[in-house]
Amino acid sequence: MKPFVRLSAVVIGTALLYAGAAFADETHYRVDVQGMNCPFCAYGIEKKLEKLDGVEKVDVELAAGQFWLEVDDGVTLSEDTVSNIIRDASFTFKGMTHHEEPASLRDESE
């Protein structure tokens, strides 16, 4: 194996290990909501989601009708708890899915 290839493999491998370590200490949930169509609408929900134990960050994707929650590693969010927050705000809870990748790397199609 040529030195350049060996060096490249080492660099890429190291980067992947760091990335894996970085992703390992946080988990992400996507919450799908229907009926939420303006920034002010989202705030009442965002505020309550941020108060949940283990939730570090909440991002709102208004056009997609989604909340993305970043939670501490090992924290599991209850779907009932989240759905109640959405319903109490008078919007429709459509589901919650678990994701390993951070919000900044999520696919456009989501």
Place this chain on the structure above:
Amino acid sequence: MSVRRHDHLIGPLLLCLAASSAAAAPITFNTALPVARGEFINRELLVLKRADDAGRDLDVNTLASVLGYGFNADLAIFGVLPYVDKELQLMVGGTRVKRSSEGFGDASVFARYTFFKQNARGHTFRIAAFGGVKAPTGDDNETDALGRLPIPLQSGSGSWDGFGGVVATYQTLAFQVDAQLTYTAKSEANGFEGGDEVRLDGSLQYRLLPRALGRGTPDFLYAVLEANVLHGSKNRVFGSRDPNSGGTSIFLSPGLQYVTHRYILESSVQLPVSQDLNGGALENDYVARLGLRWNF
């Protein structure tokens, strides 16, 4: 030396109907959009009204504080407390006379219940009923050098008034349409009973910015156009109908609304299109509004 009672647009009753919501909303009336359970919404609304004719100039400035609370997903309650500053200038026997009052006006409370809602991705449609009362908390016995001020110039009306109606909202990411029908029943106080009122309002809010929605939650700038149709029946003064009161008015209100996820800043100017008033009732020139609402 009187101002005939055609002050639909300045009373706390109408201010409270423009109370608030947890979303973009009409500026001159209410919406069916929700207040989340356990959430408080505050709105401060400055209303500047001017009306005049050949011999009279009336300025009414009101700062209304509105507090809304989400009791549950469908039921919200609102309280409104206005602070009013009224001034009338008129000619009496060739002399310019000024009469004025200032103080807290009549407080109102009302509830709004959403009995129909249809949520989908990118839009929502809701219909809500509302009803409440305006209490005579403002001073209705103010005097000046000329004696007791006429009722429309008092900070408070002295009467308990009830109101109710229905409001519908269709909201998408690009625009919002609201419509509201309101009936107000007024009671007698100090020998004066304001005529009952029927009001029909419509509002279109169209998102100007951002032109295209990307990721995240950007601030929205809406262009707003509202129409208000008001019909008031004649007042009664000591049991007799006042021929110079009541009538039908139509207003258009262009405005702008800047919506972030924490607050809404808004402004509009309500202009008369038609004022078919009975007798010599005073006509409005304009009603300007500047409001701020926030979620806390």
